[in-house]
Amino acid sequence: MDVATLVEQAREGRPRAVARLISLVEGASPQLREVMAALAPLSGGAYVVGLTGSPGVGKSTSTSALVTAYRKRGKRVGVLAVDPSSPFSGGALLGDRVRMSEHASDPGVYIRSMATRGHLGGLAWSAPQAIRVLDAAGCEVILVETVGVGQSEVEIAAQADTCVVLLAPGMGDGIQAAKAGILEIGDVYVVNKADRDGADSTARELNHMLGLGESRGPGDWRPPIVKTVAARSEGIDEVVEALEKHRAWMEEHGVLDARRRRRAANEVENIAVTALRERIGDLHGDQRLDALAERIITGRLDPYTAADELIESVTQA
Structure with a gap:
């Protein structure tokens, strides 16, 4: 079933559609971005x-x-x-x-x-x-x-x-x-x-x-x-x-709006950090990471500067 139909049925209160949408969320489905985009104006x-x-x-x-x-x-x-x-x-x-x-x-x-x-x-x-x-x-x-x-x-x-x-x-x-x-x-x-x-x-x-x-x-x-x-x-x-x-x-x-803004900001931050972590995780065995490690153990580079270089290379990739 397509996302638009699921969202429409969920709005009608059909529990099976709500269950399907939450399952897409839990499973980090490739359709998750589409689901969140469809739900944004409704929540x-x-x-x-x-x-x-x-x-x-x-x-x-x-x-x-x-x-x-x-x-x-x-x-x-x-x-x-x-x-x-x-x-x-x-x-x-x-x-x-x-x-x-x-x-x-x-x-x-x-x-x-x-x-x-x-x-x-x-x-x-x-x-x-x-x-x-x-x-x-x-x-x-x-x-x-x-x-x-x-x-x-x-x-x-x-x-x-x-x-x-x-x-x-x-x-x-x-x-x-x-x-x-x-x-x-x-x-x-x-x-x-x-x-x-x-x-x-x-x-x-x-x-x-x-x-x-x-x-x-x-x-x-x-x-x-x-x-x-x-x-x-x-x-x-x-x-x-x-x-x-x-x-x-x-x-x-005005506390309710402030809490909800903070909640949305935390959510965005968590999604971004998770995406970055996944991209950095893909570097295991990569020559860039090995080169940085080599410079650290030989005393030519400190780990904080190495991390800065790694982040820069990942975000520009």
């Missing part, structure tokens, strides 16, 4: 919410509860759930689809699991393009759930309009938050499993750490802390309310 309207946190805090359950809450408000919802890749097959466990099976028959919800394929940072490399597909397909809210690997998982802050950090009592998450850069990326904090002992102390500890680390002026956003029991949908409406307040604040202060 930009979706509100992207990232959900991150340590394994076991209830990210998938919270995502499912948020889908239900947004559907009650009449919103079309897309879910991008990033699973860790198998080191053997390269595929993802797709456990998030199992947890969100209650939404499988809802035509207003599209759920896609993606494998990281070895990419660090909690997201798949192709996540930005997959988000654009869901946006162009008419999803008004896109929930991006990260892997759940812990301290290296802050990449979601660069991909989402609003970043939700989930914690749970009894998991040492207070300490994890302090040392993982989590205090810098959260726009809304959720203490899930609040029916457990220690939920109040976890919220207090988090609030204290946010107070210690903040350098906010009058009118700046202060991340709220919401307690939930996602398995029973308790507190989820309050989370949605906090998300909408953050969105309104960003729109009022």
Whole structure:
């Protein structure tokens, strides 16, 4: 099927067409440039919410509860759930689809699991393009759930309009938050499993750490802390309310446009760096690279100057 037809069918909300487009993205298809060119004028309207946190805090359950809450408000919802890749097959466990099976028959919800394929940072490399597909397909809210690997998982802050950090009592998450850069990326904090002992102390500890680390002026956003029991949908409406307040604040202060510009700039940079890396990778065994290496080991050239020469030769080729 040609790209124009796929895009048209995706705009009509046909899940198979959306799946085909995301598969083209994941597989780095030769048609990827054509797909992105076709989607560019159709995207930009979706509100992207990232959900991150340590394994076991209830990210998938919270995502499912948020889908239900947004559907009650009449919103079309897309879910991008990033699973860790198998080191053997390269595929993802797709456990998030199992947890969100209650939404499988809802035509207003599209759920896609993606494998990281070895990419660090909690997201798949192709996540930005997959988000654009869901946006162009008419999803008004896109929930991006990260892997759940812990301290290296802050990449979601660069991909989402609003970043939700989930914690749970009894998991040492207070300490994890302090040392993982989590205090810098959260726009809304959720203490899930609040029916457990220690939920109040976890919220207090988090609030204290946010107070210690903040350098906010009058009118700046202060991340709220919401307690939930996602398995029973308790507190989820309050989370949605906090998300909408953050969105309104960003729109009022020009933060939303700034974040989206930064996101687009990061995407362009990543694509360009990847293309350059591939071109440099093709030089292994090339006489130019061998000649530079020879000059380095004989002391006639330093590695930084050699790198400059290599970049110049690659970009002019």
